[in-house]
Structure formats: C-alpha cells, structure tokens
Amino acid sequence: MASNPSPSSPSLNSGSVLQFDRFQSLVDVGFWHRLSSLKLETLGIDQSPITLVGFFAPHSRAQVSNHLTLLSESLPTAPIEHASSIETNLGNRNRCPVPGILYNTNTLEEFKELDRDNLLQIEANKILEDIRLGKVEEDSTLLLRFLVISYADLKTWSFRYLFAFPALVIDPPATLMSLQPATQILTAEEAESLSAACNEWRSSSLTAGIPFFIVSINSDSQATLRPLKDWESCQGDQNKLLFGFYDPCHLKTNPGWPLRNFLTFICLRWKLQKVRFFCYRERLGLANLEVSLIGDALISIQKEPQYIPKVVGWERIGNRLALRCISLAESMDPQRLAASAADLNLKLMRWRAVPSLNLDVLKTAKCLLLGVGTLGCQVARTLLGWGVRKLTLVDSGRVSMSNPVRQSLYTFDDCLNGGRLKAEAAARNLNAIFPAMETEGIVMAIPMPGHPIPAQETASVLEDCKHLQALIASHDVVFLLTDTRESRWLPTLFCSHENKILINAALGFDSYLVMRHGAGPNVSTPDNNLECRDDRTAAALMNELSLKDVGAKQRLGCYFCSDVVAPMDSTSNRTLDQQCTVTRPGLAPIAASLSVELMANILNHPRRIFAPGEIASSITGNSAQPLGLVPHQIRGTISLFSQMTLLGYSSSSCTACSDTVLSEFRSRGMDFVLQAINHPTYLEDLTGLTELKQAAGLFELDWDDETDDDAEIQ
C-alpha cells in the first residue's frame, strides 16, 4: 500500500454520498425458449416462483459495463425443485453464478398487478437474513440475489419482464472519501502482487465464481485473496485489508452495484465504519489494476440490532422502470415457429384438462392411412391437430373435379389436367399446411377378394400385397378409410396378423361407423411397437389376455366379424349414387374426427390394442383413462343427431381375423391371399360361412341394422 494516503483523499467530513452504478440485465433468447417449454411441458398453470441462476463477470471491455445475464441454463432442468436443482458452473470465470428468482404469471393482468414492493422486500429480507445468519460468509453470491417478474405470451412468442437487483439501503448512506485507480493507491510491488493473486483467484475453478473477497496485503507488499469466512483469521495479522468484489461497472467515477450490499454486509455483520474497497476489473481476461478502483467509504453503524434497511433495486432506464418486451416470433425460423406453435395447443391440454396426457406417444406414432378421400383427408388433418408427425398415405386414385369441396386436402389446381395422384397431392399439401410433417404418398390399389386377377397381372398384385403387408408392419396405427367393403379385407387380415391397431371408418348416407379392431388371435407377445406406459401391468394383463385369446371369446371383433358373407366384388354394377358413396357432407368430418379421437384414447390407454371395449353406460362419470372412454364401436346417425357406443366380440368364422383364416395365411402366405382374391367362395368355404348360410337361409346384415346380435347397444 502506498505510503501516503491517496493525495486527493478528503477529510472524513468532506466526502460525498457514495453512488453506485446500476446493474443492467441482459436476457438471451435461449432463456425465453427454455422458459416457454418449461411452462408448456412442466409447469402448466403453476405460478410458483422459479429459481434462477444469473451470470455476471467483472468489467472487462472498455466503455461497457458487464450485465447480469440470463441464459437458457439459468432455468432449472426439469423437474422443478427449489434451489437445489440449480446447476452452477463454478469453473466458468466469465459466468459467475448469482441466485435469482422468477415470478412468471399466467396472464398479463396478473403481471401488471404483481405487488412489486412486496416481492422486492421479500428478496431483500432473504439477503438480510443471509447476512445475519452468517450465510454470506459461506456463499457471498447471496449478496447478489436478483428478482425477475415476467409474463410469457406463448401464443405470440412475446415476453414482458422487469428485473430487480435488491439493494439494502443503509441510512444514512455511505460517504465516499476517495476513489482512484488501484495503481494510484498501491505501490507497484503491491499492485503486481495483487494482480497475480487476483489472476490466480480467477483461474481456479474453486474461486473464479466467488465475487466477494478480502484482499490482505502484508508488510512485504505481498497480496493474498481470502474468502469472506476468513475474516476472523485476518484480524490478527495486522495486514492491510481491502474489501474486494467483482465490479461489472466500467465507470472511473463510481463503483458498481455489488458493492452496495457488500457495504451493508460489512456494516451489519462486521460493524466496520471505515471501509477500503477494491473494485476488481479486468482487461483481456486478466486483472487490470489501472481500471480497477480502490476507494474509501465511511459507514454509520446502525444502532438497533434488528434494524431493517429499506430496499431499492427495480431496474430502471433513466427514471423509468426498465419494463421490457421482447418478441421472438420475428427472429425465429418460421418453420420452427410453426412447429412450436402447433404443439402449443396440445401442451396446453396438460395444464389443466388432462395433466397425464401422453403427447409423445402421439407425436412419434407412425400412422398409415389407407384411402385419402373424404375420410382420409379429414383423418390426416385431425392427426395433424393431435401432433402426429409421421403419415403415410395410400391411394390409387387421382383428384377429380368433384373432390375438393369434400376432400379437405385438395384444391381446384389439383384437379386440372386429369388430376394429380391423390396420395402424392395429399402428402404435398400436408407439408404446405405444416412443413414439419413427415409424409409419404404411395400410389397403390388395395387388392380385393372376389376381384379375380387376370394372369398377366398376378405378379403386380402380389407385389402390392407384399408392399401392403410391409407398410402395415412398419406403422403403429392403420386407418382403414376406403369406400368398399372388400378393400377392407386384406388390411384387416394383415393387421390381425401383425397385431396392429386398426381403426375403421365407414359412411352410409346419413350414418357412420367408427370402430377399432381387436388384437389378432393367439397373440402371445406384447405389442412392442408402442411401449406401454406401465410395462408391468400391461405384461400381466397380456398374459391373462393371451389365454383368453386362444378361445377368441374376448377378443374385440373386426369389421367382418358380424358378417355371414365374405367380402366380394361390390363395385361392379352399382349405380352412380352407389359408386360415389353418397353421404351427407358433414358425415366424413365427424367420422374421421371420431376415428382420430379414438386413436388418441387407445394410445393413452396402458393396454393399447388390448384395451377392453368400453361402452358409455358402463362408465359412471369420467372414464378411468386420461382421455376418457375407449369404446369398440361408435355408431351415429345425423338424421337423429344421435350417437352410441357398442361392443362386439370376434367371431370364430370371421373371414378376416379368425384363427382359421390367420392360420391358413400364416402357413400358406400369399398363395392363400391370391386364392381368396381369385375365388369368391373360398373364404366362405374356409370359415364355414357357407354352411352357416345354407343352414340359416341367405340373409344380409347391414351395419345400419341395429338388431345385429353381436352388438350390445348402449
């Protein structure tokens, strides 16, 4: 230390009020992104305060004070727990961690109405308590506690916020007796030693993040840096002591904000009246004692031991509160913005309505749509709404002029010049709606039983059969949305074989059927395409079920289970109104939406394809499942605006899912399929339906016919 006191050192009575350069905040956009996802995915409507870690560093660049910065890692990683979950990276010398707290409100009104005085006082009280209880000596960053209040409008990606750096106001205020560059106060030797000591302190991962320290300079001009808890032991050695802190401020005329609570601490805890402080500042990553300042301040000791200082600290710009609003929408990649916006509505469901909703199982589900007509277009759209991203669309047709008014993925342009292929147009247009979709359009007709194949086409039909089977095997959910009965046979067979979830929708003129097919016969392995949420329970149930499956008594039926005729050629010789499946325009959107909602319920049920068929009357109040009932069949009619759930079990003479048929397919493979396609009576002969018909006399069951014995009416 210089032998003479600082030449400009005024008398004790001639000092001015010590004034501090305000702290300034800086928030990285990553912080808001992280906050958004935390809010959406974890917090929901929970408005509990969130523990933060802010970062700062000593001033290091000319003309600029350092900010207190929030980064994405300022927020806790899920799950939220108080304080303990903060990961501070003490090793990063440029990110000294500082504890903070965030009050993020759910609404703008709540934000505006927050009691800021009270919130600030709460934080100040924590600082005061930490001082009085000695916690600050253990962790000096507690002196820098900060507070943020915010309202995050996740719909528009805009964020309003205000920082506070609570400062305990000692009264009367400290008086500044002198303030000069450290090099002017210290001898060259002292300065050199202090520089070295500071650089060592800042380069050790143990101390780099500790912003308050004691500088002890012995009579040999050797400086050492000591943590605050060494205060007692510093008392005996007669060394000169300076109270150092990382100073973010760049001004030569003032110390930075951290000194404020430091002085209060020194005053309250150590009862000093005269303090020589050291504003530690850097250049190019090293201690620089030319820009670092040393000052002398006088403090009045408070007389009352439980004196509660006043508190200030809301960030200001000039005289106004530094209330900020940032919109990220413009800076975000539009496609990414679209993806996050699309997820918004879904994630919001978990805030209040269905906290246990499993959205990932939907997002990752691979869905295969067989048919992209009125039903297929709307199913694709509703899947989009549920956040499903992977869609494969199969259709052999082209977009015709009559399609766009009812098939919601096509426009007039798709009809021109003979019409685009539906599968391709649908895939392309889904991407135009939502670029994050992973769609594939496959132009393929579904081979149908009872439609004999000319010899020269056998090879290509066989290819189609194999392709279809491979598609079904590689997807998680199959939607059967074709407009003929017999085109549903082969997908039903393959899904039964692969034990895939199949959802079937069919339209009449003013009535609709939406149903899921049951599991395949003799299933002994769990469905491993989509993991069950509760594996143990599911496995136990599966064992139980596979026993029952052998008897085929408890399996849910498929579309063909209540038939006594095998699927045959139904397209020939149909009049135009029959060919076009004339339906009321509102029917397809209803049936398609119900299909997807049913899928959502199935995928959120722990037993998935094995979920028992529920009917509304069997459930009192809400279903046990997060999204509600998982029925087997939903049938409705617009002419009465009524809808009901039904349950029907599998039939042992079913032409599509019975053990007899599956066994035959499993042993003979595509030969069996070709025989079924080429020989109209083969399936009936195989399953015994022929005898059944001969015994009972021919009758026809229409699904509109609610006297169907296999169905229990709600």
Next chain:
Amino acid sequence: MASNPSPSSPSLNSGSVLQFDRFQSLVDVGFWHRLSSLKLETLGIDQSPITLVGFFAPHSRAQVSNHLTLLSESLPTAPIEHASSIETNLGNRNRCPVPGILYNTNTLEEFKELDRDNLLQIEANKILEDIRLGKVEEDSTLLLRFLVISYADLKTWSFRYLFAFPALVIDPPATLMSLQPATQILTAEEAESLSAACNEWRSSSLTAGIPFFIVSINSDSQATLRPLKDWESCQGDQNKLLFGFYDPCHLKTNPGWPLRNFLTFICLRWKLQKVRFFCYRERLGLANLEVSLIGDALISIQKEPQYIPKVVGWERIGNRLALRCISLAESMDPQRLAASAADLNLKLMRWRAVPSLNLDVLKTAKCLLLGVGTLGCQVARTLLGWGVRKLTLVDSGRVSMSNPVRQSLYTFDDCLNGGRLKAEAAARNLNAIFPAMETEGIVMAIPMPGHPIPAQETASVLEDCKHLQALIASHDVVFLLTDTRESRWLPTLFCSHENKILINAALGFDSYLVMRHGAGPNVSTPDNNLECRDDRTAAALMNELSLKDVGAKQRLGCYFCSDVVAPMDSTSNRTLDQQCTVTRPGLAPIAASLSVELMANILNHPRRIFAPGEIASSITGNSAQPLGLVPHQIRGTISLFSQMTLLGYSSSSCTACSDTVLSEFRSRGMDFVLQAINHPTYLEDLTGLTELKQAAGLFELDWDDETDDDAEIQ
C-alpha cells in the same frame, strides 16, 4: 317422264339386290349435357326408356351423307312424359324430326348386358304395327324410328352409346332394276316441275318435316307432291307415281336407309310389287334433280298376312358395331366442370336417399360466418360440400403459426410475415378450393358487452355495430363461431331482431354444443328471406306461432336464455390454456359439421326458423322431414363418445333475445347497444337478472351442467 325408259334399265330378271346406304348417327355434346342434368336432377335411378327426337335432312353437301343427329332439344323437357312432351319443330327444314327412344342404364354392366336383339325387335314391332294400323300414312316419320342405348358416367363425364336404325327385312329382298339421276329419267319439263314442287314442299312449315311423300306427275309433265295418306285418291288419276323420300345418302350408286322401311311399308300396306322410288336430295338448300336419284325396285308380296319381318339396324362401322365413347371432360371449361362435379354428389342424394331434398334452398342461401377459426373454417368447408355458394366471413384476426394444423382453410404460407388477415385468407382459399364460390372476407371485430369503449373509439365501434346489423339483415343464415361468450351477444340480439336463423357452436375441452336460436319475440310476419316450400301451411302455422310468441313460452331459447349472468368481459385475466380455448382436435370438425347439417335440416323444414325443437326420443323411426330431425340443441362429449339432443325454451329475462331487451333495442337503437357495451351490469339490471341473482345467491351455470332446468334431456 322421259318417253323412253331409262336406257340402262335392265330386264326385271336381271336386277341386283337393292342395297341401302346405312344411316349414320351424330350426337352433339349439348345432348350429353342435357342428358346428364336430366339424369341427375329428374330421373335419378329411374331407368325407364326416354323418348327422343332425332333430326335429319336430305343430303345436301357433296361427298357427305347426312347424319341422324341428336341435339340437346332431342331430349324431353322436364317433367318426363312419354312421347307427348316432345316438342318437334316442324318449321326447320334442316331438322326433320324423327321419333326415337333411349335406354340409358345406371351402370356399365347393365349397359353391356342389355338384350340388344330384343330391344331392336321391340322397335321394329312398333314400326310394323304402325304400318299395319295405318299410322304411317298419318305420320310417315314413324318409319324412321330409331333406338339408342347408352351409359352415362356422370362422374367422369364420359358416355358410351350405340345407335340402331331398325329396318324391317323383306324376304326375299327387293331387286334393284335401275337407279339413275332423276334428270336422266325425267324430261326437262318434268324435272323442272318436280323441282318446283319439292322446293314448295320443303319450304312450307306444314310439309318441310315430312320425309316420305308421293310424287304424282300428270300427262302435262306437272309434278305434285302428295302425303302418303293421299294414296287412295292418287289411284284414280292415271298419273305416274313415284315414291319419294328425303334421302340423306350422297352416293350415286345406292339409295339411303329410309327407303328400306318405305319399301316394306309399300309392300305390306299397299301390296305393290313394282316401285319407282325417288331419292330426294338437295344442293344449297334447293331441290337438285341431278343428284337426286330415281330407281325401280321389285318386291315380292308376302303371302302370310301376319308375316313378321326380320329386323336389322344396329349402327356399324365396317363389320363392327359402332359402339362409341365420348369424354366431355377435356372439352369442358375446368371451372364449369368443377361446379357441375361439385353438384354431382348432392344431386345423387335425390336419386335414392332423399328424393324430396331441396338443394336450391341451400345453393342460394347466403351464409354469414362470424369467426373463421377452427369452427369457422370447417363450417365453410361443410357448407361448400352442401353446395352453398354465397359465404361472407367475418374475423378481425390474423393467421398465426398455430392455426393451420387445426384451422382447415389456412396453410403455412398464410402465417408468414405476421400472418394474413383470416377473413381475407379464408375467402381467397375457398376460391382456390372451388372457383365458383362467391366469398367475401370482412375484417371486423364484434363489439362485446362489458368491454367498455374508450371515448375516441366510440365512433368506430358504432360503425362496427351498424355494419354487423346490416350484414345480418342481408344474409339468410348466421353462424356464430367465435370463442368467447360475450362476442355472441350482439349477433344474437341482431338475429333475434331480424328473425334470422342463427346457429351457434361452442367448444369445451372435450364437449361441444351446437344449437339454433329460436325466432325473435313477437314475430308477426313470415320469414320472407327464404321462401317456404308450402306457403299455405307455413302461413297458417306462422299465425298460430305468432300468437304463442307473444307469450314467449314456446319460442326456442338462445345461447343466453339459460344464463343468470349477462355476458361480460371474459378474456381478461385468462391463462393461456383458457385464452386458446384448448380443445381436443376432433371437436371442432364435429361441431362444425353438425352445425351445417342442422342448417340443412332447418332449410328443408317447411317452417324454417319456426320449426319446433325435436328431440330424438320424440321421433319414432325417421323424422317426418326429408333430412331428419330438426333439434334445438345437440350436445356431445368425446370423453364418452356420446351425443344427445335437447330442447330449451326462451327465457323472459334473457339478456339477448327477450322481449324486454328487444323492445329496448327497437326503441333506442345503437344507444342501447353502446350502453350494454359500456356498462357491465346494465343488461342484468334491465332484464331483472340482478334481482334473480340476489334472490338466489350467485351461482354459475355451465353448459356442461346437465342439471340445467331449462333443458329436457333426451
């Protein structure tokens, strides 16, 4: 007649078999268009044969035979009646009408399987009968009866067809003794006289269309043309007689096809064995005896009086049947094609499902959509499907990134650069789907009660109120598809005032409400915006209803009728999940579709807005109305996949549709509206809801709450 017989005239024994140039058919595209609309709009699945009128004319252009032509007027004007409805235009000399018949099948299979031999024989038998009964003398065109079989694929605008010109085959066949240009057979004087006579015949509207006639040439070489019925009277005058016919054939070597049945007629009816025939042909619209031919034929008299000749006549090209297929799709204007294709599905409904369906009332209905979000987009699409053409879309918002996955009229592009205005984007995109739409997008926020207006905005809010009222007045159906309760108040008030059909859809998280509002209070005039189908009945019912309306006991309720709180500001201070009306993605398409289907049912009900609220249990089997039930409210929940119809009457303390409120509005106009907007308790005070609340203690009714006393549960 020339003094010498034709120089080349062979002996009677040296003649060759008389061969006739085949008739050829030509079908104008107008015929197919007319047939298409006849089929779609009138015939439906009716396959009864259709009476036709074909047109032909004598040969007149070198190198080309004339065709038998079908034009759009060849088909009867609706309604179809047999024969009598054919309008023949005898005055047009180039369109001599010929009776025909069309068998148009519903399917390609039926077309292929038609018993052609039998059909041809039937027509031949008619000709034979007409000959034997003497009808041919009265109407010689009966000899030219023709037959068409067709299959019209209205989905692809392609048409398959085959003509037959039934010819009775006499056995043995006629022998041609000579055939020469008329000028070589006739003297110049005879030819000149015959030309003049023919031109006169052809220029008189009475005879121009009569294709068979007798030429009588007296000894002064003067020719006259006589109708066939004059045959008897021609017998006495010793004149030379020729049997003339309009010959479509251009060949010098053969007469045309009409001679064939003419000879049979002459043979069977008049028992002549030697016939001099005159093939009448023209050039430049005048008789031309150089190209007209005169020939001599010998016929054997049939011995059996009831001899049935064989019949030939299916049109051939070479040796193959002239089976033709024409596709009009390529020649049609794509936009027109789209419009007709869009109508196809609707018109097909009337074939079988709902013959009494009134599509025009839908096509001409002007629909106003308030809100173009998830509900509005799907309502617009379903209206499109129902053939509604006039849509006005009102919304003040812009398309945001989260919209396209759920709002089916928008794509990613609509979200870029801050987003397009929804009203405008929706209108534009509807036109891209279907160019015939008449859409208008109106960017306007709906003024809401309980949202006080700053003084400087009063004028513009007042403008909005007036604009909204004008819009409602100029439309037939209003859809209320906004997402807040209070934005429904003003449209409800205005619709009640204008007595407009209003359909209201509202979504919860997994439940929906679709309802129509009742008529306004004290309505004494019929709804004259949409004409009732049965005016007398409707007027009678209206009288009855208007009496009931005074008491407001039987009017159906509006959205606010079961409330005990007036609509107030519900958007402030809502969390994100509440602001976004978080709903299951399938909900909006279902509620929107039901809204439009309900509209279709209302517009097809003779009492329209006065239709009593039906509930499913009150109807046994199908409703009396063509499209089924016209319920008041439809409520459903996806968590149970259930749906029900409910009925609730209007409340005399309703804040939106009660007599009290309407009277106040009618006397004070927009002043009343502004007061309601600016003073949150005004509506409650006015209607007495305040007292009601004070009396009962505050409670809230949610529409999910099925204990609502005003509703009868199905």
